[in-house]
Amino acid sequence: MNIDSITLLNWARGSGFEWALAIFIFGTLYRVLTLLMLGRKRNLAPAKSAETSAGVRTVFRRFAPAKGLFSKAPLLHIAGITFHLGFFLILFFYTPHIEALKTVLGFSWPALPNSVITATTVVTMIAMITLLIYRITDPVRRFISDGHDYFIWVISFLPLLTGYLAFNHALLPYTLMLALHILSVELLMVLLPFTRLGHFIAIFFARFYSGSDIGRKGVSS
Amino acid sequence: MNSAVKVCTHQNAIPILHEIKHALLKLAENNQATTIDLSSLPMTSQDTEQLLSTLGKGEVNVTLTSAGESTFWETQFPGVWVTQHQPHFSSKQLTYIEICLFPSLLMAQQADITDGLNRLQEIMS
Amino acid sequence: MSKQYTLMDHLQGQGITRRGFLKFCSITATMLALPPSLIPQIAKALESAKRPSVIWLSFQECTGCTESITRSHAPTIESLIFDFISLDYHHTLQAASGHAAEAAREQAMKDNEDQYILVVDGSIPTGNPGFSTIAGIDNKQMLIDTAKHAAAIVAVGTCATYGGLPHADPNPTNAVAVSDIIKDKPIINVPGCPPIPIVMTGVLAHFLTFGTIPDLDDLGRPKMFYGNSIHDRCYRRPFYEKGLFAETFDDEGAKAGWCLFKLGCKGPTTYNACATAKWNEGTSFPIEAGAPCIGCSQPDFWDNGGFYNALSQPTISIGETAAAAIAAGAVASVAASAIHKSAKAKAAKKHHTVTTDDME
Ligand code: SF4
Numbered sequence: 139m140n141i142d143s144i145t146l147l148n149w150a151r152g153s154g155f156e157w158a159l160a161i162f163i164f165g166t167l168y169r170v171l172t173l174l175m176l177g178r179k180r181n182l183a184p185a186k187s188a189e190t191s192a193g194v195r196t197v198f199r200r201f202a203p204a205k206g207l208f209s210k211a212p213l214l215h216i217a218g219i220t221f222h223l224g225f226f227l228i229l230f231f232y233t234p235h236i237e238a239l240k241t242v243l244g245f246s247w248p249a250l251p252n253s254v255i256t257a258t259t260v261v262t263m264i265a266m267i268t269l270l271i272y273r274i275t276d277p278v279r280r281f282i283s284d285g286h287d288y289f290i291w292v293i294s295f296l297p298l299l300t301g302y303l304a305f306n307h308a309l310l311p312y313t314l315m316l317a318l319h320i321l322s323v324e325l326l327m328v329l330l331p332f333t334r335l336g337h338f339i340a341i342f343f344a345r346f347y348s349g350s351d352i353g354r355k356g357v358s359s
Numbered sequence: 360m361n362s363a364v365k366v367c368t369h370q371n372a373i374p375i376l377h378e379i380k381h382a383l384l385k386l387a388e389n390n391q392a393t394t395i396d397l398s399s400l401p402m403t404s405q406d407t408e409q410l411l412s413t414l415g416k417g418e419v420n421v422t423l424t425s426a427g428e429s430t431f432w433e434t435q436f437p438g439v440w441v442t443q444h445q446p447h448f449s450s451k452q453l454t455y456i457e458i459c460l461f462p463s464l465l466m467a468q469q470a471d472i473t474d475g476l477n478r479l480q481e482i483m484s
Numbered sequence: 485m486s487k488q489y490t491l492m493d494h495l496q497g498q499g500i501t502r503r504g505f506l507k508f509c510s511i512t513a514t515m516l517a518l519p520p521s522l523i524p525q526i527a528k529a530l531e532s533a534k535r536p537s538v539i540w541l542s543f544q545e546c547t548g549c550t551e552s553i554t555r556s557h558a559p560t561i562e563s564l565i566f567d568f569i570s571l572d573y574h575h576t577l578q579a580a581s582g583h584a585a586e587a588a589r590e591q592a593m594k595d596n597e598d599q600y601i602l603v604v605d606g607s608i609p610t611g612n613p614g615f616s617t618i619a620g621i622d623n624k625q626m627l628i629d630t631a632k633h634a635a636a637i638v639a640v641g642t643c644a645t646y647g648g649l650p651h652a653d654p655n656p657t658n659a660v661a662v663s664d665i666i667k668d669k670p671i672i673n674v675p676g677c678p679p680i681p682i683v684m685t686g687v688l689a690h691f692l693t694f695g696t697i698p699d700l701d702d703l704g705r706p707k708m709f710y711g712n713s714i715h716d717r718c719y720r721r722p723f724y725e726k727g728l729f730a731e732t733f734d735d736e737g738a739k740a741g742w743c744l745f746k747l748g749c750k751g752p753t754t755y756n757a758c759a760t761a762k763w764n765e766g767t768s769f770p771i772e773a774g775a776p777c778i779g780c781s782q783p784d785f786w787d788n789g790g791f792y793n794a795l796s797q798p799t800i801s802i803g804e805t806a807a808a809a810i811a812a813g814a815v816a817s818v819a820a821s822a823i824h825k826s827a828k829a830k831a832a833k834k835h836h837t838v839t840t841d842d843m844e
Binding site for chain 1: 729752753783784787788796802809810813814817821824
């Protein structure tokens, strides 16, 4: 049997999603548990102030960019924040996405209007392209970038692009575009825990550890 | 005429009125006829009703009884005709808007004329 | 060979004039979803059109397709049978049965060799041939025999086109579509569960008029009827664009006619003529009646994860998968940590404490 777009879509919504979800859960759990089980060396020095609260504080405080850094590269910061925020809004507040998440989580929440989501998608893609251009043109960033960085840029960009095209019924027939969109998300789910994109979860540990470390030393984070 | 258009508020009737306007312009300028087949358009029955009531009725009314009954009438806009077929093989009425001097289906056909001529001669002989 | 009985002969026999014939042509244009500007061409084609012989085979089906076509209103089923085609075998509609019926089929096949149209509804079981037989002949054999000298095949309904309900998971009879068995004949797929009556008759009228296969899409469906998705022609589309969705079948949104996407509408991925041709003599179509499109003209629509689940929802049950993944993740990470710890311990054991004495 030749694969037509509806069969592809059905696979993406069925077995494809099942595998992607399983790998995503497995991978994320693996990363988190191994990270926790690594343990930390006991610090024998007496704590100068509470470390846990300092760690928690740092997790949240680092969402805001450091003042000095921001003024040095404002565009980079704005594009970075826009991309992360935009991706979050699109993922969690577009009606069809909420419907999908409802199946996994069992509950739902109100959506943002479609017009807001479409606009956010455009802005998010522009932010990502800005970041890519910056990465390529800035000599230092280019030096510290390798194939891995460009690869994860592509796999993060694809869901946005295919989703936008599908919503607008552009380029390819809707059924095929929708199938490609879901597949691109599944690719992202599979690779998320195992690439540098793993920071989606690891960043909270990193922040907590460094926050509690310096908190313990009495430095306010 | 503006008020008549305002009466017709349903979404699908408006673009068809525009189409009729353009077709009428073509008829006036180049004597070019147009037929719009309403059954091929995504219209609800309210759409059709509103469109027909906006077009209204003019001064010509014709009935054709061949292969089922058909009615033709000129609307209040001369040159815009409504044709409704009740085909002998169908239970649903089909509605067309014709923009022309006179619906061509009503004109006598060569074959029918010859046929009639024969019959007339037969009677007279 | 005697001169074939043409449509013109037939209409003239009914006393229909040339004018009446031209009227017939304009109505045919509507049926074929062709623009009125093509009427002269249709008239020319119909002048010499011969009513094709049609053999209709029913395999694993529910007779819904036949029920549907008998509700055709343009043309009516009577007119279809008498004006447009010569229906030589259809075991539900014909008076004869048993051996007499089979004899009629064989006669029609012989008289119209390589000329007749074969219409098939129902899927074909490829498991045990005894799963479905007619007059002692199993479905697959009858299809192969009858298709051999057909000019073309019209697969009617989702069972004949893509396997349909019998093919749905777990497919106990190993049911397949006509196109899975017949590879060397033109096949026109007219899916739907059932197909729209005037789409079925329209395809046959196209045959009568032009004697050719209409333009088909990648799933073998005539583009003139399956060229647009339901969503493309849906009058609720403005609500979809705005993101206004009915949440239940009786909330304010449902009453206001909002989009049915969240209630499982498959309109965006379903290609059919429901939104324009409509059902019940042009009365309405499911979405107009407040029911989401179930996507019945698409392959495997039964297995798409529930008619009332949104198109963006996964079609599998998550629980077991998630539990298995969690278990596997936990085991793998404990194992990895154990390996890591023992490596660390070994390394520590090998470690010699270096004192200043050693350095001297
Ligand atoms: S009701 Fe269905 S076909 Fe209509 S706009 Fe909504 S999703 Fe599309």
